[in-house]
Amino acid sequence: MRDPYEILGVGRSATEAEIKLAFRKLAILHHPDRNQDAPEAQARFKEINAAYQILSDPQKRAAYDRFGEAAFRPGGVGGAGGASDFGDFGGLDSIFSDLLGAFGLRTSEGGHVKKTLELTFEESARGAKKELAYERIDVCGDCHGRGAAPGARVDTCAACGGRGRMRYQQAFLPIALERPCTTCRGTGSIPSARCPRCDGAGVATTSRTITVDVPAGIEPGSSRTLNGEGHRLKPHQPPGDLELLIDVAPHPFFRRSGDDVLCRVPVTFTQAALGGEVVVPTLGGKVKLKIPASSQPGAVLRIRGQGFPHRLRSGAGDQLVEISVEVPEHLTDRAKTLLRELGDELGEDAPAERRSLLEKLKELF
Numbered sequence: 001m002r003d004p005y006e007i008l009g010v011g012r013s014a015t016e017a018e019i020k021l022a023f024r025k026l027a028i029l030h031h032p033d034r035n036q037d038a039p040e041a042q043a044r045f046k047e048i049n050a051a052y053q054i055l056s057d058p059q060k061r062a063a064y065d066r067f068g069e070a071a072f073r074p075g076g077v078g079g080a081g082g083a084s085d086f087g088d089f090g091g092l093d094s095i096f097s098d099l100l101g102a103f104g105l106r107t108s109e110g111g112h113v114k115k116t117l118e119l120t121f122e123e124s125a126r127g128a129k130k131e132l133a134y135e136r137i138d139v140c141g142d143c144h145g146r147g148a149a150p151g152a153r154v155d156t157c158a159a160c161g162g163r164g165r166m167r168y169q170q171a172f173l174p175i176a177l178e179r180p181c182t183t184c185r186g187t188g189s190i191p192s193a194r195c196p197r198c199d200g201a202g203v204a205t206t207s208r209t210i211t212v213d214v215p216a217g218i219e220p221g222s223s224r225t226l227n228g229e230g231h232r233l234k235p236h237q238p239p240g241d242l243e244l245l246i247d248v249a250p251h252p253f254f255r256r257s258g259d260d261v262l263c264r265v266p267v268t269f270t271q272a273a274l275g276g277e278v279v280v281p282t283l284g285g286k287v288k289l290k291i292p293a294s295s296q297p298g299a300v301l302r303i304r305g306q307g308f309p310h311r312l313r314s315g316a317g318d319q320l321v322e323i324s325v326e327v328p329e330h331l332t333d334r335a336k337t338l339l340r341e342l343g344d345e346l347g348e349d350a351p352a353e354r355r356s357l358l359e360k361l362k363e364l365f
């Protein structure tokens, strides 16, 4: 087995993206469909595939980095295995699924693309216009989908007579079926020289930036589908859809519960006991919150209308503020004296709540 890094022509520190790109280029170049008169292309393609299977899998890559090819021998160390098991490869459609896989884009038939749209907590509450840059397969800009190199002669495909489709008879079926012509790959024409950018496929990876309108109050884990923003797998085929999975980054202070915002606000012992006012951040800015006298730790105060906007009706959720009573860490001598006096004054050997608890305990025994 040759060094997979050498096979793909990448350095040992190559990023995932660089590995994918190298694989994609080599896979197009050596795909057996394009090299029917060169039997060694099949072996080369298998080798490229096997190298990519190792380097695209972080576990297998780590095993190779550590143990070399020994990690992939039967019964070898590491036990990663499976490197020589690349299965069968089919026609044109399979190379595209190879390519799509090489881009890390989860796809199903029809060029469906899934991407994650990352939002901040505030963006998910207020809504946002988000720019999303991604790569998709679309009509090759160099040959405009014709697959021909600039200035190349374009002849009608002899195999399909320019129809781009071939009829074939399936045993047991009374009718002839059709499939894209493999000679011209469905285009109906054969250029004298292939477009160097797309290697004649008529489609190539393109960068695309779209602006996504995120509605206020969108829920994390929900998804939105943008029609026609996915891959165009063949030049004359409509593109698939782009599915955006909404991911919301955690907020250091807020949490979401339904349409309510939860947070915890520290108050001093004095504020909790005597009542007072604290400034609380909300999604709409800072507001003053009245702390009632004798507020207990864990008490929850409600700020109306400062939550997430309701999606299906007007209005918004609330902000629920949990009171957390802070015990001072550094006390001056005078503060200690005052607190001891306070303790005596409150009869702290048995404060009210504890006294009743003690009494209840006594009743039990």
Ligand SMILES: [Zn+2]
Residues within 6 Å of the ligand: 140, 141, 142, 143, 144, 145, 146, 147, 148, 195, 196, 197, 198, 199, 200, 201, 202, 203, 204
């Ligand atoms: Zn092209």
Ligand SMILES: [Zn+2]
Residues within 6 Å of the ligand: 157, 158, 159, 160, 161, 162, 163, 164, 165, 181, 182, 183, 184, 185, 186, 187, 188, 189
């Ligand atoms: Zn043809």
